[in-house]
Amino acid sequence: xxxxxxxxxxxxxxxxxxxxxxxxxxxxxxxxxxxxxxxxxxxxxxxxxxxxxxxxxxxxxxxxxxxxxxxxxxxxxxxxxxxxxxxxxxxxxxxxxxxxxxxxxxxxxxxxxxxxxxxxxxxxxxxxxxxxxxxxxxxxxxxxxxxxxxxxxxxxxxxxxxxxxxxxxxxxxxxxxxxxxxxxxxxxxxxxxxxxxxxxxxxxxxxxxxxxxxxxxxxxxxxxxxxxxxxxxxxxxxxxxxxxxxxxxxxxxxxxxxxxxxxx
Numbered sequence: 001x002x003x004x005x006x007x008x009x010x011x012x013x014x015x016x017x018x019x020x021x022x023x024x025x026x027x028x029x030x031x032x033x034x035x036x037x038x039x040x041x042x043x044x045x046x047x048x049x050x051x052x053x054x055x056x057x058x059x060x061x062x063x064x065x066x067x068x069x070x071x072x073x074x075x076x077x078x079x080x081x082x083x084x085x086x087x088x089x090x091x092x093x094x095x096x097x098x099x100x101x102x103x104x105x106x107x108x109x110x111x112x113x114x115x116x117x118x119x120x121x122x123x124x125x126x127x128x129x130x131x132x133x134x135x136x137x138x139x140x141x142x143x144x145x146x147x148x149x150x151x152x153x154x155x156x157x158x159x160x161x162x163x164x165x166x167x168x169x170x171x172x173x174x175x176x177x178x179x180x181x182x183x184x185x186x187x188x189x190x191x192x193x194x195x196x197x198x199x200x201x202x203x204x205x206x207x208x209x210x211x212x213x214x215x216x217x218x219x220x221x222x223x224x225x226x227x228x229x230x231x232x233x234x235x236x237x238x239x240x241x242x243x244x245x246x247x248x249x250x251x252x253x254x255x256x257x258x259x260x261x262x263x264x
Contacts, residue, residue: 046083063096065151088146091139095155107135136166141184148190153255160192164248167200178217192253198228202235203243
């Protein structure tokens with residue numbers, strides 16, 4: 001065997017075994033999304049925030065209905081999004097490639113409040129909630145809202161699963177705080193997130209109502225939210241233990257996902 005032939009065969013074998021392209025029927029499509037002419041620039045521009053991302057057009061069109069619509073013209077090379085969504089967009093990019101995301105340090109809570117340790121992350125006012133909220137919850141909430149605005153039901157549903165998991169663990173007391181509820185609901189652009197927060201309240205209603213200084217807020221919520229009031233009426237026949245044992249099911253907050261939106 002000639003040296004050249006041996007090298008050629010080793011190269012061919014290496015490509016096949018290392019990359020396993022022969023086992024991946026869609027490898028040509030996967031490689032195509034990395035072509036330079038298939039990349040667009042996503043801009044996040046504001047006075048103090050300027051970021052740019054070079055992203056596959058096909059990836060965005062596959063996972064976002066509005067991108068599928070807005071980027072149909074191959075001559076469009078840019079997309080502009082709100083600067084405040086830049087960190088959440090990075091979560092979306094992780095998920096769009098791996099169906100998972102890891103929260104970066106930007107979502108980490110501050111463990112000091114007015115110079116004192118605050119390890120249970122309990123806010124002292126509405127202004128401190130965002131800084132003290134556990135990062136798994138904060139990232140999921142921002143992701144749900146971003147998914148709703150960016151028309152990405154798959155990402156929205158993934159973030160809802162992450163939020164339910166975070167609330168299913170032993171929560172810091174900040175999660176049951178009136179200001180936390182006010183912070184989340186006040187920023188909710190997704191109906192599924194509002195429904196979820198209603199059900200969280202129902203599970204913990206007795207504990208919440210014991211807080212005398214917060215009782216006026218919960219009473220106000222009942223008066224201003226007909227959906228919550230209707231749920232409370234339905235739950236009155238259940239005991240406190242039964243309400244607490246109720247399992248939060250992601251299917252109750254699922255946003256319908258059509259076949260990959262970027263497929264024609």
